[in-house]
Amino acid sequence: MTDEAVVDLLDLFGGPGGWDLAARRLGLAVTGIEIDHSACETRRAAGLGTVEGDVRAYGPADFPAATDLIGSPPCQPFSIGGLGAGRRALDTVLHFASLLAARKDISSGLATLDDERTGLVLEPLRWVLAALDIGRPYRTVMLEQVPTVLPVWEAMAHILRAEGYTVVTGRLHSEEHGVPQTRARAVLVARIRRGAALPTPTHRRYRRGTAQDAGDPVLLPWVSMAQGLGWGMTHRPALTVAVGTAAGGPDPSCVGGSGSRATLYGERDAGRWIADTRVVPADLLPAYRGGRKDMIRVSVADAAALQTFPPDHLFQGTRTKQYEQIGNAMPPLLAEAVIRRAMATELATRTRSQAG
Missing domain, CATH: 3.40.50.150 (Vaccinia Virus protein VP39)
Incomplete structure (x- = not known):
C-alpha cells in the first residue's frame, strides 16, 4: 500500500x-x-x-x-x-x-x-x-x-x-x-x-442583483472585480476570464466574449465602477490609438490576477500566448x-x- x-x-x-x-x-x-x-x-x-x-x-x-x-x-x-x-x-x-x-x-x-x-x-x-x-x-x-x-x-x-x-x-x-x-x-x-x-x-454564490453582504452569514462575501484588481466592477465579480474570441484567439479588451464586454461597459456606465487610473501598460498602448481611450483593457497582469495567479508568476511567450495560457488555466x-x-x-x- x-x-x-x-x-x-x-x-x-x-x-x-x-x-x-x-x-x-x-x-x-x-x-x-x-x-x-x-x-x-x-x-x-x-x-x-x-x-x-x-x-x-x-x-x-x-x-x-x-x-x-x-x-x-x-x-x-x-x-x-x-x-x-x-x-x-x-x-x-x-x-x-x-x-x-x-x-x-x-x-x-x-x-x-x-x-x-x-x-x-x-x-x-x-x-x-x-x-x-x-x-x-x-x-x-x-x-x-x-x-x-x-x-x-x-x-x-x-x-x-x-x-x-x-x-x-x-x-x-x-x-x-x-x-x-x-x-x-x-x-x-x-x-x-x-x-x-x-x-x-x-x-x-454571486447572483445578479443580490448585494455582496446578502446570503448565508456563515460564508464570506464573494470577491468583486474591483477588489481583485483595484479597479473595475464594484458590484459583481468579473465574468469568466476566457480572454479569447470564438476562433480561440486573444481579445484583451475584455475578459471573455462580447457578452462580457457588454457587462463591463454596462456596469461602468451605471456607476458601479472604480476607474483604472494607472499608466497604460506598454503592451496595451496600441489599443489607445485613434482616440479610443474609453476602452476597457484587461492587461496580462490583470487577467492573471483575476485567475488568482500570484503577481510574481511571470508568463512567457508572446502577448497572445500569455493571454491564452491565462484563459486556459x-x-x-x-x-x-x-x-x-x-x-x-x-x-x-x-x-x-x-x-x-
Whole structure:
C-alpha cells in the first residue's frame, strides 16, 4: 500500500501551472506534462517540474513514482466560446470512453475527429486504466474542464466505479472559493479505497442583483472585480476570464466574449465602477490609438490576477500566448480547494509525519 505521507502528483496538461502552484502551496511535489513551449517556459520560470511533450506519447510506466493524477484537457473544443467540435462529437467521445473501458485501442477512431484536441479529454481515463492494469493505481484522480464536459466526467465516473474507485462529479463556481470571477468548471474527483468529495463553498454564490453582504452569514462575501484588481466592477465579480474570441484567439479588451464586454461597459456606465487610473501598460498602448481611450483593457497582469495567479508568476511567450495560457488555466485558488478536500487524508498524514 502507498505511504500516505508520500504524494507525487502528475499533471497531464500542466499549462502555466494553475493546479501545480496550488499543489506546491500545499507542500506537495508535482510534475506537469505540457506540449506548448511558451507554457513550459512559464512553468520553468516559476520553478515547476516540467516535461515538455505530448501526453499521448507517455503512460504511467514513464512516471513510476506518481501516486496521484491531475488532468485539465484543452477546453477549446468544448467551450461555448469556441467552434464547438467537441460538443458536436460528444456522443462519439462517450462511445470511445466505453471502448477504452473495454481496453480497446481507440487511436484510429480519435484521428477521425474534426479537432484532434477533442480526444484529449479521454487521456486521463487512458492513464488511469493503464495504471490499474500495471498494478499501480492512482490513489486520487482530479479532473477539470468547462461545464459542457460534465457528461464525459459522468461517463468516466461510471467506468471508474466499476474499477473500484469512489467518484464524485459536479459543477464548481469559482467565486464560491474566493476567486474574483464567475468561472464555472466541471470537476471529477475519484479516490481508490477512500471516499471522494468536492470542496464545500467558503464564499457566497454571486447572483445578479443580490448585494455582496446578502446570503448565508456563515460564508464570506464573494470577491468583486474591483477588489481583485483595484479597479473595475464594484458590484459583481468579473465574468469568466476566457480572454479569447470564438476562433480561440486573444481579445484583451475584455475578459471573455462580447457578452462580457457588454457587462463591463454596462456596469461602468451605471456607476458601479472604480476607474483604472494607472499608466497604460506598454503592451496595451496600441489599443489607445485613434482616440479610443474609453476602452476597457484587461492587461496580462490583470487577467492573471483575476485567475488568482500570484503577481510574481511571470508568463512567457508572446502577448497572445500569455493571454491564452491565462484563459486556459485552472485558477490556483480553486485548484487548492479541490486538492485540499480530495487529499485531506494524505495532507493530514503528511503533516503528522513532518511533525514527528
